[in-house]
Amino acid sequence: MRLATLFVLVSSLCGTGLMAQDDLANYQTHMKAAAAANGALRQALGAKDTAAAATAAGNAVAAFDWIATFWQGKGKDDGATFAKNASAAFKGVADAKTADDQAAAAGKIQPTCGACHTVYRAGNQFKGM
Numbered sequence: 001m002r003l004a005t006l007f008v009l010v011s012s013l014c015g016t017g018l019m020a021q022d023d024l025a026n027y028q029t030h031m032k033a034a035a036a037a038n039g040a041l042r043q044a045l046g047a048k049d050t051a052a053a054a055t056a057a058g059n060a061v062a063a064f065d066w067i068a069t070f071w072q073g074k075g076k077d078d079g080a081t082f083a084k085n086a087s088a089a090f091k092g093v094a095d096a097k098t099a100d101d102q103a104a105a106a107g108k109i110q111p112t113c114g115a116c117h118t119v120y121r122a123g124n125q126f127k128g129m
Contacts, residue, residue, distance in 0.1 A: 024126075027070050034063035034086075038109065041093065045106060048099035057094035057102075061087050082116035 037060035044052035064087035071079030089112050092105035120127060 023070075027067070030063045030066045030070070034060050034067065037063060037090075038113075041090075041106065045099070045103050050097070050099050050102060053099070053102045054094045054096075057090040060090040061094060064090065076120075079116065079120060082112060082119075085112045086116070 037056045040056035041053055041060065044050075044056055064083045068080045068083035068087065071077075071083055086109065089105070089108040092108060093102050096102040096105050
């Protein structure tokens with residue numbers, strides 16, 4: 001009986017660890033998508049391609065909406081707020097009609113990303129989770 005109880009305990013702990021790894025892997029996937037969308041946005045802004053900028057910004061919005069949910073699930077209200085603010089900043093770019101308006105709206109992106117990275121990122125490593 002003790003062996004069975006021990007087996008169940010160890011199995012559940014291992015399962016929890018694997019779910020946490022999946023959770024982190026999903027987070028990393030969405031952050032990479034957000035970074036790629038930001039890179040595409042920068043290129044589009046440089047080319048004054050409003051359609052491509054709107055598409056890239058929309059992709060970032062989708063990524064940051066997921067990221068906000070991730071942080072909320074971790075009980076990190078500040079992380080969720082950072083992600084919601086980033087989503088709103090990218091949405092501002094997506095909704096802008098001219099290249100100049102898109103560029104102006106894009107100015108709100110970096111401060112939001114930088115604030116979150118200060119709290120939750122140390123180089124390529126996560127902190128605060």
